[in-house]
Amino acid sequence: MAIELVGVTKDFTTPRRRHARALDDVFLQVVEASAVALMGPSGSGKSTLLHLVGGLDRPTEGQVLVDGRDVGALKGRALADHRRSVGFVFQRFNLIASLTVLDNVLAPTIGGGDARAARRRALDLLEVVGLAACAGVTPDALSGGEQQRVALARALVNSPRFLLADEPTGALDTATGFEVVDLIGGLREAFGTTVLLATHDYAVAARCERIVTLRDGRIASDRTLGAPAEPRTTAERLGALRPFTD
Numbered sequence: 001m002a003i004e005l006v007g008v009t010k011d012f013t014t015p016r017r018r019h020a021r022a023l024d025d026v027f028l029q030v031v032e033a034s035a036v037a038l039m040g041p042s043g044s045g046k047s048t049l050l051h052l053v054g055g056l057d058r059p060t061e062g063q064v065l066v067d068g069r070d071v072g073a074l075k076g077r078a079l080a081d082h083r084r085s086v087g088f089v090f091q092r093f094n095l096i097a098s099l100t101v102l103d104n105v106l107a108p109t110i111g112g113g114d115a116r117a118a119r120r121r122a123l124d125l126l127e128v129v130g131l132a133a134c135a136g137v138t139p140d141a142l143s144g145g146e147q148q149r150v151a152l153a154r155a156l157v158n159s160p161r162f163l164l165a166d167e168p169t170g171a172l173d174t175a176t177g178f179e180v181v182d183l184i185g186g187l188r189e190a191f192g193t194t195v196l197l198a199t200h201d202y203a204v205a206a207r208c209e210r211i212v213t214l215r216d217g218r219i220a221s222d223r224t225l226g227a228p229a230e231p232r233t234t235a236e237r238l239g240a241l242r243p244f245t246d
């Protein structure tokens, strides 16, 4: 199992010392290379769940297993390696304004391995997201949708096995949001990336093959849909891309 939550509870203590239970005894299994949408109202625990899987936070109780490894128990180098195996995309694109598009995509590769190979990968990914011509500009020259495509390339530059997307279309108009989510679907098909995507938008969620709905930190429903819509244009673009080797 790629991702498995076993009885996961997460409590936060707020500044006023009130306890908030963000996740409440959650059990979830996510199959390798699948795409799962997390839905549910604001405050239902979607972001918390993504953070736990990404190793950005630890559960209060229970286990978060990624490839069978207990993420909550990882420390030091093992935790850093885990975080590198995960690509994150957020609602806000969080690009660095002073860096070019290419250097933004390269940022997660700094300090790791072969710089030339990383550059080649970054350029390949910019090609895939349709922004190769923008490699040398700064993000302020791009539209919101384009910036999110850069953020997606950045999230994938270390060839992560997992892509965690937290309302990646939340700041985009509908058509641009679909472009981004179809791109995520295409990248998953090309690279076998396992995708967890939090969204408020049912139409976006329906592009995944399974929708898990959270309510008050618990799983309220878990539905498997038919095959996801074919992201054709993306698949065509991806056809030209060589597989990553690390």
Ligand SMILES: Nc1ncnc2c1ncn2[C@@H]1O[C@H](COP(=O)(O)OP(=O)(O)O)[C@@H](O)[C@H]1O
Binding pocket: 012, 013, 014, 020, 021, 022, 040, 041, 042, 043, 044, 045, 046, 047, 048, 049
């Ligand atoms: N760092 C934090 N400190 C205190 N409470 C938090 C923190 N992060 C999340 N929470 C609380 O946990 C619950 C779930 O939040 P979150 O996972 O962000 O939900 P969602 O992403 O579905 O909107 C909410 O009640 C929220 O207020």
Ligand SMILES: [Mg+2]
Binding pocket: 046, 047, 048, 166
């Ligand atoms: Mg959230």
